[in-house]
Amino acid sequence: MKILGIEVAVVPDARIAPERGNFGEWRPGRSQIAIDPALVGDQQAETLLHEVVEAVVSGLGMELEHMKLQALARGVYAVLRDNPAEAQAIIRGKRVVTRVGA
Numbered sequence: 226m227k228i229l230g231i232e233v234a235v236v237p238d239a240r241i242a243p244e245r246g247n248f249g250e251w252r253p254g255r256s257q258i259a260i261d262p263a264l265v266g267d268q269q270a271e272t273l274l275h276e277v278v279e280a281v282v283s284g285l286g287m288e289l290e291h292m293k294l295q296a297l298a299r300g301v302y303a304v305l306r307d308n309p310a311e312a313q314a315i316i317r318g319k320r321v322v323t324r325v326g327a
Contacts, residue, residue, distance in 0.1 A: 228277060229284040235273065237262035248272040251279040267306070274302045 226233050238259035241247055249272040250259045258276040260269060275298035282289045289297075305312040314321045 226277075228280045231256055231284070233258055233280065235260060239263070249276045251276045251283065253280070253283055267302075270306075271299060271302045274298050274305075 226235060234255075234257045236257060236259050238250070239262055241250060241259060241261045243261055243263070248261045248264055248268065252259060258273065258280065260272055260276070264272055275295060278294055278298040278301070282294060311321055313319075
């Protein structure tokens with residue numbers, strides 16, 4: 226996947242420690258996101274989005290407290306999940322608002 230124009234590999238890594246609440250990891254030195262392969266469904270997708278947000282924040286030279294980053298990723302994931310048509314329109318660069326009051 227590309228993040229801020231940089232190719233980033235998304236790889237499974239069973240050594241990530243879910244017992245410590247760590248399900249994924251952004252590895253900037255390797256341009257890599259590692260995800261616990263035991264994750265499925267929403268947990269896997271939300272973890273990937275969390276790591277993507279972490280990579281964006283890092284890549285833009287910003288600092289964001291981890292709990293705030295986690296809340297931001299969770300909120301964006303919920304919006305995308307709950308609004309798939311709008312999410313696809315945004316991704317494809319299509320018009321999202323088509324009429325006043327919609």
